[in-house]
Amino acid sequence: MTRRPWLPRGVGAAGIVGGLIVALCAPASTAAAAPVVRASAHQVVTWGASADRMGTTVADHSYRLVVRTSVGGGRPRVRLSNAFGDRPVTFDSVYAGRQQDGARLVPGSNRGLTFGGGRAVTVPPGATVYSDPLSGALAAQSDLVVSLHVVAAGGPATGHGMAMQTSYAAGGDHAGEEGAGSWNERIGSWFYLDAVSVETGADTGAVVTLGDSITDGWQSSTDTDRRWPDYLSRRLQGASGIGVRGVANEGISGNKVLADGAGQSALARLRRDVLSQPGIRTVFLFEGINDIKAHSGVTVADLIGGYRQIIDQAHAAGVCVVGGTVLPFKGWSEFDPASEAVRQGVNAFLRTGGGLDAVTDFDRLLRSPYDQERLLPVFDGGDHLHPNDKGMQAMADSIDLTSLRCAR
Numbered sequence: 001m002t003r004r005p006w007l008p009r010g011v012g013a014a015g016i017v018g019g020l021i022v023a024l025c026a027p028a029s030t031a032a033a034a035p036v037v038r039a040s041a042h043q044v045v046t047w048g049a050s051a052d053r054m055g056t057t058v059a060d061h062s063y064r065l066v067v068r069t070s071v072g073g074g075r076p077r078v079r080l081s082n083a084f085g086d087r088p089v090t091f092d093s094v095y096a097g098r099q100q101d102g103a104r105l106v107p108g109s110n111r112g113l114t115f116g117g118g119r120a121v122t123v124p125p126g127a128t129v130y131s132d133p134l135s136g137a138l139a140a141q142s143d144l145v146v147s148l149h150v151v152a153a154g155g156p157a158t159g160h161g162m163a164m165q166t167s168y169a170a171g172g173d174h175a176g177e178e179g180a181g182s183w184n185e186r187i188g189s190w191f192y193l194d195a196v197s198v199e200t201g202a203d204t205g206a207v208v209t210l211g212d213s214i215t216d217g218w219q220s221s222t223d224t225d226r227r228w229p230d231y232l233s234r235r236l237q238g239a240s241g242i243g244v245r246g247v248a249n250e251g252i253s254g255n256k257v258l259a260d261g262a263g264q265s266a267l268a269r270l271r272r273d274v275l276s277q278p279g280i281r282t283v284f285l286f287e288g289i290n291d292i293k294a295h296s297g298v299t300v301a302d303l304i305g306g307y308r309q310i311i312d313q314a315h316a317a318g319v320c321v322v323g324g325t326v327l328p329f330k331g332w333s334e335f336d337p338a339s340e341a342v343r344q345g346v347n348a349f350l351r352t353g354g355g356l357d358a359v360t361d362f363d364r365l366l367r368s369p370y371d372q373e374r375l376l377p378v379f380d381g382g383d384h385l386h387p388n389d390k391g392m393q394a395m396a397d398s399i400d401l402t403s404l405r406c407a408r
Contacts, residue, residue, distance in 0.1 A: 040202040044279030046071045046138065047196040048208065048248030049160040050255075051083040051273065052263045054191060057153035062175050063191045064103050064147045064168040064183050068225050070233040071206070071245035072140035073198025075133035078113060080148070081158050081194040082123040083272060089192070090152040092120040093175040096134060099143040103168040103183035110147070110178045120151070128194065128272075138198050140237050140245070146193050147175035159191035162253045164217040164227065188222075195248065197278045205281030206246025207232075207322075207404050208274045210266055210310075212290050214327065215251025219381030219388055226389045227251075231396030236404075244404045248277050256290045257306040258298060267309055275317050282404045283314050286324035286362070289385070292342045293334040300345035304354065311355045320406040323356040324395075325363040330373035331384030340373055358403035365398050366391055 046069045078096065082089045097110035113131040115121035123129050138144065151173070167190060168183035209215050209229045217227030233247040250273040254262025263269065266287050274283055285307065291298045307323070314321045325347040329335050347363055350356065366387060368376045375384060379391030387395065 041074075041199045042202050042279060043077065043197045044071055044073065044200050044204055044246040045195055045197045045206045045208070045248045045277040046073065046076075046246050047144070048250055048273075048277060049163070049190050049194055050250045050252045050263060050269065051081045051158050051194045052161055052252060053084040054157040054159035054161060054189065057085070057089060057150065057155060057157040059150060059153050060172060062147065062149045062170045062173055063187075064145060064170075065190050065193050066099055066165055066167050067144050067146065067190070067193070067196060068165075068230065069138055069140060069142050069144055069196065069198075070236070070247040071198060071200060071204065072138060072142075073200040074137040075135065075199040076138040077133050077197050078131045078146055078193060079128050079195035079197070080121070080123055080192050081128045082192070083126060083128065084156050084158045085123075085125045086155040088122045088124050089150060090120060090122040091148050091192070092151040093173055094121075094131065094146070094148045095175045097145050097147070097178065099145045103180035105145055105178040107178055110176065112176065133199070141234065144196060146196070148192060149173040149175045150192070157191060159189050160194070161189050162213070162216050162218065163188055163190050164220060164222050166223055195277060200245070200279070203243050204246070204279065205244050206248060206277060206279045207244050207282045207284055208248045208250055208277050208280050209284045209286065210270070210274055211251040211286040212255040213251065213253035214289075214386055215249060215286055216253045217249075217251070217392075218253055219383070219386035220392050221389055226392055228387075228392040228395040231393045232399060235396060235401065239401050242401050242405050244281055244401070246279055250274055254290055255287060256294070257287045257303060257310075258291055259296070262290070267306055270310055270313055275314065275319060280319055282320040282322055282357075282406065283310070284322050284324065284404075285310060288326045288346055289329060289343070292326065292339050292346070293329060293332065295334065295339065298342070300342055300349070303342070303346050304349050307349070308355060315408060318408045320357040320408055322358045322360065322403050323350050323354075324360045325350050327362055327385075327387070328367045328373050328375055329385045330371065357406045358400065360399050360403070362395055362398070365394060
């Protein structure tokens, strides 16, 4: 029996996403329709999360990781990371399927991935590895579940700490199972998986958002995909004439432009987390508040120098850079007039270009007209630093989509 196509929520069986007829991510013989891909197709990132250190690895342990795609396309691939490991990590079973509810998968959707033709793969310390392409197509705005079993590991684990998404873990190898019975541990992080890509026409590209906890989604609603890059992704899927469909969220809570701490600095991780993503057209740079409020002596000139390095490296790679101004944070415990002066100086630089290809003025959008050093209460997540769901949506809605398609 032909299975129902793998469709995003709210799209009918005849829906077409990103120029592809959306088929079930299943063997070609059971797909409702084969993906239509231009002869000049290429891989584009459809989901991403920044790699970070995640404590100690656990051998003979499985992870069931729920992620939300952006652009749809054919021949999906996953990328596994051992960026922070100090010894090899081996996976002996990795699967991709569709979420039905919780840890339960849609029956018949869970399919094994291969790496160089084999089921098992060992990732060296500091390295990443892509799976072989999976036949069929993956829908835009769909819930993909990647299940993997770590058979041999030791030392530091690699993952993404603040997912704002419930995933699952279990002892032993349960990656190939579609039921939820074995998955008795709920987790709020992603382990080892740091990117998913799909094949699209060569005229389709991606934007990668480089940021801190605001980009990572803190104070947005968990399990609802309401981070501002999620809202941006939904806008892009419905836009015409833009050519940018993929969105990878490379925010890390607490991240800084200049110094390591909560994750490596934006400068240190730029190539791994951002410029390495397939199909990237544009970097959306929205960082700086953690450098400013840390009272570490960082000056306006220091931050401008960091921004210029990011811009120059991206431009050298043929990638455009759009910047976002730094949001107000009066009412947060670290606020003081000195840090506010640095924020104002940084925003003056960003507003005047500074080598950026475009600027989105988040500060002007979300600040209170009665006290411009504060977030407008309707957008405040409650801590006077992080926007709530409404603020996240307002940020995404304010971005000029045409600014994401500049050519270099």
